[in-house]
Amino acid sequence: MKRTGAEILWESLVAEGVEVVFGICGGAVIHITDALPRYPIRFVLMRHEQAAAHAADGYARATGRVGVCLATSGPGATNLVTGIATAYMDSSPLLAVTGQVPTPVVGTDAFQETDITGITLPITKHNYLVTDIFDLARTLKEAFHLARTGRPGPVLVDIAKDVQAAETGFSYPEGVELPGYIPERPPPEALVRRAAELLNAAERPLILAGHGVLLAGGHAELVALAERGKIPVATTLLGIGVIPGTHPLSLGMAGMHGTLQANRAIQACDLLLAVGTRFDDRVTGNPRTFAPHATIVHVDIDPAEIGKNVAPDLAIVGDAGEFLRALLPLAEPGDRRDWLAEIESWRRESGWEIPLQEEEKLLPQYVIHEIWRATEGKVLMVTDVGQNQMWEAQYYLHELPGSLITSGGLGTMGFALPAAIGAQVGRPDTQVWVIVGDGGIQMTIQELATVVQEGLPLKIAVINNGFLGMVRQWQELFFDRNYCATCLRNPDFARVAEAYGIRGLRVRQRHEVRVAIQEALETEGPVLIDFHVEQEANVFPMVAPGRPLSEMILPERKEAR
């Protein structure tokens, strides 16, 4: 039976098990939206294409499935770019479908024509322009395969409008022919054995766990490995949740705003087992002074990450989960009492609790910690970028793997709200919180309309300090408090929320925090709480950019005054 290109798209999506698409319609995808009602797929109509890409990304991260977004040609497609780049940097499986002007006018600067495959070339795992209906089903099959296998990532398929309307017979291909693509990489046995030997012989071993462990579903093995050998675990930002935040072997996040114990452990360990991480500069500080006493074992599924930023002593290309499953039986029990005692002394020295003890001011760390207390560390947190993101990473102790969704690599402000929409759509029974600053919320605030339209019970905490806070912090520390272009005069966010039909609360005092959080938890639908926090609170510890991890700026202790 003949199908139009638009129908082939939907049939292919159905065949891939897609249940929801995030997007906005438009002239170059009108055949596609026209065919949609005939298929069992939910279309979440966003208010901006950037948000559609973030929502599909959030959906993908929350469910582990490919998130799909749809946009029209030209500005619709270019609006996706930030979202695609975000997904690319964080290895999130995304399929972006865009409409293109009809094939006969491609290349003529037609109305709403843009070279979106050219534009997204360096920010997609792969992309396609489909100008022949005969190629469409095969292209979609390949696109899904590429997005979800190996190191996941975004794939864009640009479909010319005439292809959407053309007709042909349809059968969804069973396989793909990609001779240059090798997604499965079993970690070589001999190298796993070598890694086990190094680990067993180490006196001060440390595991640095990244996003790859979560993507590969290796968290349980990782915790088992840590417990058997009494090996402490530090994580990257995207690795948070690999080990419960309250686990005695958890050191928390490493890097620029990492914990004292995590960074000291990296600088003191004799063996660093880095799994599923790419040694981002925010993690390593100055790479030349990173882990100076350690034999570095680097495990990653992407061969190009090996030796890119940090040269390892033992390199293992492979799936993090498979590696950990192979390593676990080879790991010997250990106690490492001295090493752990030293780490405990760093933990006591860290001053982590100082901001929580402040009685007079409303500190953002306290707000985050109270949300943690009220939700027992078990809800899905979606954070924006900047100070709010770092405070969440420090003061919300995640109990569950995959319970933090945040833009790590690209650091995209405006990510949290739309990503949370995608996450909540994908996991309707999970409580989803949004942590966002007063700067970031306004970059995608229009999506409050989507929240209401879709009936999503998001709990939105605006950490409002009247500044683009992280940049302000840098200005304070490195630019002589020259607060240029960082001060925000904000609207009343609670009233903005109310205007959209969302319950809006306002908190100015410390004693109001618990009450407001409780109220949010007891409200069935969406709630926005505008927390007016101390304006010039800083994120500490901090390692200045390009400095060694050993040079940490710590929070000030009050008793010193």
Place this chain on the structure above:
Amino acid sequence: MRHTLVAAVEDKPGVLNRMVSLFRRRRYNIESLAVGHSETPGISRMTFVVEGDDRVIEQVKKQLEKLVNVIEVRDVTGEPAVIRELALIRVRATGEQRGEVAQLVELYRARVVDVDHDSLMVEVTGTEEKVNHLITLLEPFGIEEIVRTGPVAMVRGARPKEFRMNVLK
């Protein structure tokens, strides 16, 4: 150090663009690039010369191999390989100079492929050094135009890998 790399790539639209875009974005210093069909239909073979230390070249190789349409990249710099370049050189030559140019051409096993009333077009094949030498020797006559392909390379003795299509079941 200069490295010569040989890549097998799928012959699909945009592949060259993907590779060149990668060179630009990651600031790899590419000196030449030659591309053409291989022995397998649908697969092109590309030879390119890149400047960089071992760590950079390793990254070039891995980043290229990460491209979906790139099948294999091999650094043939240290291997026993035949590396050849073709150049067309238009050199000014009138009267008795024609004989001198023809002599040089003969010595370098090059050929005169076109004759105009005051110039000759010379075709030369060989290593980059050989081509450079001939150009130096022809310079005094006055060179009007040069076109070079950039080197192509093939490893001696070894048969290439067969390109198998890995079909997903």
